[in-house]
Amino acid sequence: MPRFSIILSAFLLLLSSGCATLGNRMATTLTNAILNNNDLEMVEVGAPAYLLLIDGLTQQAPKNANLAFTSAQLYSAYGTAFSSTPERHRILADKAYAFAKTGICLKINTLCSVQKMPFKEFEAQINQTKLNQTHEIYILGQAWVNWIQAHSDDWNAIAEIAKVRIIMEQVVRLNETHDSGGAHLYLGGLATLLPPSLGGQPELGRQHFEKAIQLSEGKNLLIKVTYAEQYARLMFDRTLHDKLLNEVISQPAIAPQLTLINTFAKKRAKKLLASADEYF
CATH class of the missing domain: 1.25.40.920 (TRAP transporter T-component)
Structure with a gap:
């Protein structure tokens, strides 16, 4: 078995035993290692293995909001820096946005249907968020912007800019x-x-x-x-x-x-x- 598969199996076994905090620490450590690296070529080649690991961790802990948010950040960062084609950008942006929506639903259940929610209702719900929810709505907004950019040829996606603006304006008001x-x-x-x-x-x-x-x-x-x-x-x-x-x-x-x-x-x-x- 390849070495990466052994490592992945070990971590998934620990997670399945209830060690969700290990998944959080592992995801955060991997994300920090990537974001603090100045070798673009090495990260481009090596990061996909980490992305697969993150996928495995989130599958074993589907109700772990912090892990979902960390995954959204990692996919967004990688997609921004290394998308070689529009199709590749869309795939990575879709993943990041899906993770962000999962995380926000777990943390703030009134925002579970952000894309389908009527604008006025969405605006009211965002404006009710508190200071301690700044990080969560910010990551949602980040991933959403990236998703809109990846689908910039779709006017339905462009129309969602107004919702992202509401999120970021609330982040500014909160902190x-x-x-x-x-x-x-x-x-x-x-x-x-x-x-x-x-x-x-x-x-x-x-x-x-x-x-x-x-x-x-x-x-x-x-x-x-x-x-x-x-x-x-x-x-x-x-x-x-x-x-x-x-x-x-x-x-x-x-x-x-x-x-x-x-x-x-x-x-x-x-x-x-x-x-x-x-x-x-």
């Missing part, structure tokens, strides 16, 4: 510092998806990006890359575009929980700079 201002990053991205003529709000997006940079103390490099790609390009602001991307390239990638994403951001920044002459 805007959560995930170092991550909700502001998502709100900035949502506001700059479209030009003003089609309903976009680029100046509102700019404010969210600036706040996200402030709250993350500039450590999350993906914020500046998204700011450059979605706002500066939308507004044809070459000076801001190049400034942000050059700052990303000059900054170190290593930061707790951000190393993988920062390494990806630096790679993306170089590509955007290389195509700037053609775009502008």
Whole structure:
């Protein structure tokens, strides 16, 4: 039997004996190992084995909300960094979103049918969430944004942007510092998806990006890359575009929980700079 199969069998045996906390620790440890790694190639090749392990853990503990949320984060991070084709992105985004919906249903049962829930009812339920539920609704919003991006050719998916905005606005109200201002990053991205003529709000997006940079103390490099790609390009602001991307390239990638994403951001920044002459 391959070594990975032996390890997987051992952990599943322990989980089936009731050691669900081991599953939580294992999933968290694996996620941290991936998110804190700056070798994109190694993570791309090695992480699928961890994803299979996470799948096994969640199957053995289907009512473990924390494990479901950790799985959603891991699939979202991997899909964002390594989706080689639109179809691959959809598969990984679907998995992440499914895990997030499972987790939210286990933690906040009034949100069990978020996709099918009428908008007004959904808004009311989200607005009733408390400070200690910030993390749960934030992960749902994260996975949902990723899912919408993966299904951007489907107008039914695009229509769900309004629900994600409600989630992230509530996160800001409850605790805007959560995930170092991550909700502001998502709100900035949502506001700059479209030009003003089609309903976009680029100046509102700019404010969210600036706040996200402030709250993350500039450590999350993906914020500046998204700011450059979605706002500066939308507004044809070459000076801001190049400034942000050059700052990303000059900054170190290593930061707790951000190393993988920062390494990806630096790679993306170089590509955007290389195509700037053609775009502008």
